Each structure stands twice: as structure tokens, then as C-alpha cells.
Amino acid sequence: xxxxxxxxxxxxxxxxxxxxxxxxxxxxxxxxxxxxxxxxxxxxxxxxxxxxxxxxxxxxxxxxxxxxxxxxxxxxxxxxxxxxxxxxxxxxxxxxxxxxxxxxxxxxxxxxxxxxxxxxxxxxxxxxxxxxxxxxxxxxxxxxxxxxxxxxxxxxxxxxxxxxxxxxxxxxxxxxxxxxxxxxxxxxxxxxxxxxxxxxxxxxxxxxxxxxxxxxxxxxxxxxxxxxxxxxxxxxxxxxxxxxxxxxxxxxxxxxxxxxxxxxxxxxxxxxxxxxxxxxxxxxxxxxxxxxxxxxxxxxxxxxxxxxxxxxxxxx
Amino acid sequence: xxxxxxxxxxxxxxxxxxxxxxxxxxxxxxxxxxxxxxxxxxxxxxxxxxxxxxxxxxxxxxxxxxxxxxxxxxxxxxxxxxxxxxxxxxxxxxxxxxxxxxxxxxxxxxxxxxxxxxxxxxxxxxxxxxxxxxxxxxxxxxxxxxxxxxxxxxxxxxxxxxxxxxxxxxxxxxxxxxxxxxxxxxxxxxxxxxxxxxxxxxxxxxxxxxxxxxxxxxxxxxxxxxxxxxxxxxxxxxxxxxxxxxxxxxxxxxxxxxxxxxxxxxxxxxxxxxxxxxxxxxxxxxxxxxxxxxxxxxxxxxxxxxxxxxxxxxxx
Numbered sequence: 001x002x003x004x005x006x007x008x009x010x011x012x013x014x015x016x017x018x019x020x021x022x023x024x025x026x027x028x029x030x031x032x033x034x035x036x037x038x039x040x041x042x043x044x045x046x047x048x049x050x051x052x053x054x055x056x057x058x059x060x061x062x063x064x065x066x067x068x069x070x071x072x073x074x075x076x077x078x079x080x081x082x083x084x085x086x087x088x089x090x091x092x093x094x095x096x097x098x099x100x101x102x103x104x105x106x107x108x109x110x111x112x113x114x115x116x117x118x119x120x121x122x123x124x125x126x127x128x129x130x131x132x133x134x135x136x137x138x139x140x141x142x143x144x145x146x147x148x149x150x151x152x153x154x155x156x157x158x159x160x161x162x163x164x165x166x167x168x169x170x171x172x173x174x175x176x177x178x179x180x181x182x183x184x185x186x187x188x189x190x191x192x193x194x195x196x197x198x199x200x201x202x203x204x205x206x207x208x209x210x211x212x213x214x215x216x217x218x219x220x221x222x223x224x225x226x227x228x229x230x231x232x233x234x235x236x237x238x239x240x241x242x243x244x245x246x247x248x249x250x251x252x253x254x255x256x257x258x259x260x261x262x263x264x265x266x267x268x269x270x271x272x273x274x275x276x277x278x279x280x281x282x283x284x285x286x287x288x289x290x291x292x293x294x295x296x297x298x299x300x301x302x303x304x305x306x307x308x309x310x311x312x313x314x315x316x
Numbered sequence: 317x318x319x320x321x322x323x324x325x326x327x328x329x330x331x332x333x334x335x336x337x338x339x340x341x342x343x344x345x346x347x348x349x350x351x352x353x354x355x356x357x358x359x360x361x362x363x364x365x366x367x368x369x370x371x372x373x374x375x376x377x378x379x380x381x382x383x384x385x386x387x388x389x390x391x392x393x394x395x396x397x398x399x400x401x402x403x404x405x406x407x408x409x410x411x412x413x414x415x416x417x418x419x420x421x422x423x424x425x426x427x428x429x430x431x432x433x434x435x436x437x438x439x440x441x442x443x444x445x446x447x448x449x450x451x452x453x454x455x456x457x458x459x460x461x462x463x464x465x466x467x468x469x470x471x472x473x474x475x476x477x478x479x480x481x482x483x484x485x486x487x488x489x490x491x492x493x494x495x496x497x498x499x500x501x502x503x504x505x506x507x508x509x510x511x512x513x514x515x516x517x518x519x520x521x522x523x524x525x526x527x528x529x530x531x532x533x534x535x536x537x538x539x540x541x542x543x544x545x546x547x548x549x550x551x552x553x554x555x556x557x558x559x560x561x562x563x564x565x566x567x568x569x570x571x572x573x574x575x576x577x578x579x580x581x582x583x584x585x586x587x588x589x590x591x592x593x594x595x596x597x598x599x600x601x602x603x604x605x606x607x608x609x610x611x612x613x614x615x616x617x618x619x620x621x622x623x624x625x626x627x628x629x630x631x632x
Contacts, residue, residue, distance in 0.1 A: 114543055127484055127488075161440060161523075161524055161527040164365075170443075191528075192528045193531040193532065193534050193538070195535060207477075208477055209524070212508045213508075213528050219508060221540060227430055227571070231565070237560050238563065240557075241556075242557070242561060244558075245554050245561060248554045248557070252543055252547045
């Protein structure tokens, strides 16, 4: 419940994701049409505009909180939501809880960059962060890149406003120093202009900056493709040309589409939580559910639990 | 001196900008070919990779510092540089100095958005900022929008990670409160996904976030157009289509091109300083010089000096 396109789209996506090895369980009010999928009744709904912490406290029987509780109880392996991101974060902190040693969970967003996938975190879970949080995000991102993107010894770079170590705000300067001392494959600062080309396997930043960078990418792609379409269809010759490049434009759009991944992980919890875009298509919901399943199959949480303290201790 | 494409490109741009009402004066070493334009000898050069504050202190006879000194002495009305941005900031703070009451100068970048120009500041002068700095940036941006973009009662929005007042990091939350109390035409928070469409007449942010957002826009435009070209030329049909849409693509590229403005203002100084992109074409240099001249003609500095304290007092 709570997504922009309504429950029907989510149900359709879940139905498509269902397989011999993947069993979607839908949380929603009495009367929800689940098309044969398992249905757990949760009468309340948290809306997109509700304040996360308050809503989660006030609505323990919302679909979102109930789904997180089911994961915490072991009745499900992962939770996926296309609803209020802040509420998912609050509900999963409350019900699923953090892994021992994790300061703060981070949103890890896979970026379908031109030269291969990378992951950026934190993309919005924590608006304010301290340098040691960024170091931990880097470790979580490296494990994500290994397990989910299949990359060996992934490179880690810090998002800043210049490649030189002395470029950046106070947070970036201090995080740079911590990353440089770590045993990560740290390749220095990177600028946001490289994000869509491919900045690094793992791009580390605070949640405010990461969210601004991510939305700048999304908005620029959308606005640019719309503007190109307008220019092309402004002339008869352009229209013919537009038909001829349609396949090429579709291939490109497909490559860049967030639907390919469908969602982002909340990393640092005791189970997998995947946040899908609020206006996810059913195809994006399917991808998000599969992404969650992949995380379960690869034992991402166990590996985080095991390797995070190890890796961090090495730096103490 | 000190730009990526060498002094020849800058000289060519200056030559093109020269007119009955605009007299470029070139600062550079003995032997610089100025093609008949006035030449003030300054033997040193500050490179792109030099640390700004140190370089400015160590090289008082660099073209950049000498040009700022000439403006301070009244021998020129404005300074334009395609060299090291940090060094231009440091040199202009040292030589031209801040206007009374200005906490920190800001880089004001015009964004050629789809639905009309807007200006974003700070785009990189100050990596760290306090809420009261952002309020002042908003006033400076509003004056820029009125005088340079020709907009009446410009709307001001704060770059954040959600439109609701309670979305953002600590800095954004506090700046939001100050802006909401001010006499500016404040229209609330805006997300970076709106930047290229048109977020507002004036978009206010700290220099770190602004720089990240700006470079994300630039990089995404570049990467996306390159990728589209690759996809189009991958098939014979696509190639023909590519020829037919070439005019449309050029119109779009022209609309989005930073060369249209050529540069950004350093606002808050006692004279106009314009920072041009390091790899500016001669056309971009011409635009940057004309932008500086427009600032002089519109008396931007006097208006800032007069209206900034007035406006700010109204909020005390």
C-alpha cells in the first residue's frame, strides 16, 4: 500500500516475480485483490506525505509496519515497499533493527552507469552524517558491490567537489582521511560529473548530497530526453529521423532505466529491506522483489554481519 | 593565463568581445600575442592545480592577481578568468575585497533551464556554509535575477531533498526557517530533479551541494548525449535517422550549452568578477566578458551594496 500507482500495480509486479523459489506475501487491508498470492491483513496505510516516525508509531497495523514485523519474526526473509521511504526506514529500524556495530543504515542505489553498474550510498537515509558513518557506508557498499554487482575488490571513491584530497567540505575532508587509512580499495575523491559515466564501483557520500546527486541525474535524463523529443518533432524531417532512431533511443532508455534494478537496499539492518520508487511500474516492482531475493540468496546480511565488524576492527 | 586551452583561445575570445563600449585588457607575460588588444605585463602564471591561497600569496605578479589589483585600483571595471577558480576567489577577496556586510561571496551560475533561465548559488565558492550565509546568497541571487536575467520579483527556492519544510539536513532546515521569515519571494524547498526543467528563478544552496548538483547536470548531459550518439551510429538505419535529427540535436545542445553565458559571477565583491569554465572555447570567453560588461552596465555591484544591507536589516 501507499505507492503512487496504487496497490494493483504492486500486486501485478509481485505476481510476475512469483516463482518456485520466490513467494511474495502481500500486506494490505481486507478486500485487497491479491490475485491468488498470499495475503496478510493489515488495515492501515501510511501515506506518502505522512511524517515517518509519527506515522510508524501511530499505525502499528499499517501494511508497512506489519510487513517489517513479519520479517523480524522470521515469517518472511525480506521486505519490499514502494511507499514512503522515510517510513520504511523508521519501521525497519524499529522492527528489524540494525546489525550490531552499524551506526546508521544507508540507502544503497545501484546506478546503471555507461561503463558498468556502480552503487552510491548513502542516497538519502541520513540527511546529516559524520565521517565515521561515511567510512561504514564504504564498507557496506563494498560488500554490496561484491555480492550483488559481482565485482571483485571494488574501488571506492568519495563524492566531492574536486579530485584532490583537500577539495571538499569539512565532512568530505575528514571522511577522505578515514578512507585513505582504511584497507578498502580507496581511489580518492570523485566529482558528480562522472556518476553516469562510471565514477567507481562504490561511491560514498552523505544522504543529503547523495540524494541531491541522484535526483539531479534522474531529472536531467528525463528533462533532456523530453527536450530532445520536442526538438525532433518540431520539424517534418526531424520526425522522420525520430522514427529511424527510435530503436536506439529505446535501447538507451532501457540501459538507463531505474526499473532495471527497481529498488535500492537499506543496508545495515538484520534483514533485507528494499525501497522501490514511489511511482514504480509493475515491472519495477518485479525487479525490486527480485533484488530483495538476490540479497537473501547471496546472504548479504550475514556477510555484512560477519565482515563489517572484522573490517572495521582492522582500522581501530 | 592558466586556462585549459591556453592563452590563444582567451585572446581570440577577448578580440571578439571588443567593441566601442567594451575594452578588453589582457594580463600576461612578456611576448603574449594580444592581437592589438591592450596588454599589461604580468610574468607569473597560477596553474589549475595550485593551492589557491598559497598561489595567490606567492605570486603577486601572476596575471590573475595583477588583473584583480587593476580592478581594485579602478584601472578596469571587472575581471574575467578561465583559470583556477579558487585562486580567482582568493585573489578577488584579497584585492577587490567584499562589500560591507557580505559574509562570503558566492558563485552564481546561470542555468539555461528548459522553461527559462535561473541562477543557482552558491555553486562552489564556500564548501561549508551557515544558514545566515544561505539567506544572504538568496538576496544576492534575487538581485542577480532582477538585473541580469531581467526577472521581476524573482522566486527563490532552497535546494533540498524534499519539498516539505521538514525535509533536509540541519543546514537546510535552519536556512528554510530564515528564508520563510524574510521578505523574499520564497517558494519553499525544491529538489534537484527540477533544476534543468526550471526549479525557480533563484536556487539557493551551500557551495558543496551546489557544486555537486551543477556537475551532476553537466556530466549527465554530456554522458547522455554521447551514449545516444553511440546507440544511433550502431546501426545503418540509426545513422540515417541521426543525420535527419542533427539540426534538432544542435538546437538542443545550443540551448543547454554553458557557452551561452560563458561564466558565473562571484557575487558579494566590490567589483564584478566572472569565472569562466577552465576549458572555455573562445566563444565562451567572449560570452563571459560580455556577462561581466552587462554586470557593470547594470550597476550590479552598486545595487547589491545599496540593497543588500537594506534588505537584510529588514529581517533583523
